[in-house]
Amino acid sequence: MGWKAAQKLIHHWKILRGDNVMIIRGKDRGETGTIKRVIRSQNRVIVEGKNLVKKHIKQGQGHEGGIFTVEAPLHVSNVQIVDPVTGYVCRANSENSCTLFLFDLKKSALRT
Numbered sequence: 001m002g003w004k005a006a007q008k009l010i011h012h013w014k015i016l017r018g019d020n021v022m023i024i025r026g027k028d029r030g031e032t033g034t035i036k037r038v039i040r041s042q043n044r045v046i047v048e049g050k051n052l053v054k055k056h057i058k059q060g061q062g063h064e065g066g067i068f069t070v071e072a073p074l075h076v077s078n079v080q081i082v083d084p085v086t087g088y089v090c091r092a093n094s095e096n097s098c099t100l101f102l103f104d105l106k107k108s109a110l111r112t
Helices: 003-007
Strands: 020-023 032-039 044-047 052-057 066-071 079-082 092-097 100-105
Touching: 020 044
Parallel strands: none
Antiparallel strands: 020 032, 020 079, 032 044, 052 066, 092 100
């Protein structure tokens, strides 16, 4: 990774593993899912059961080859957090209080 790519990395992540998100770009646009894995070095996330692609695996020792369906990573800008109360997409706002990193959803019924 060059220095230009390192400058574009997200330092303060607002989307974490286990969050419910909606895909806003790509072939699965409008569908919701759960974050399965976060790849911070590439600014990408894997959403469970979404963005499925076919992967050709060559046969080797100890495993069979064939065509498998796997989940491909999405760029983090192509997903948005879903509010658990209203079910609408919203932006996350980070607040640091009492050494616990909390995420407050803007336009949420939970916000007081």
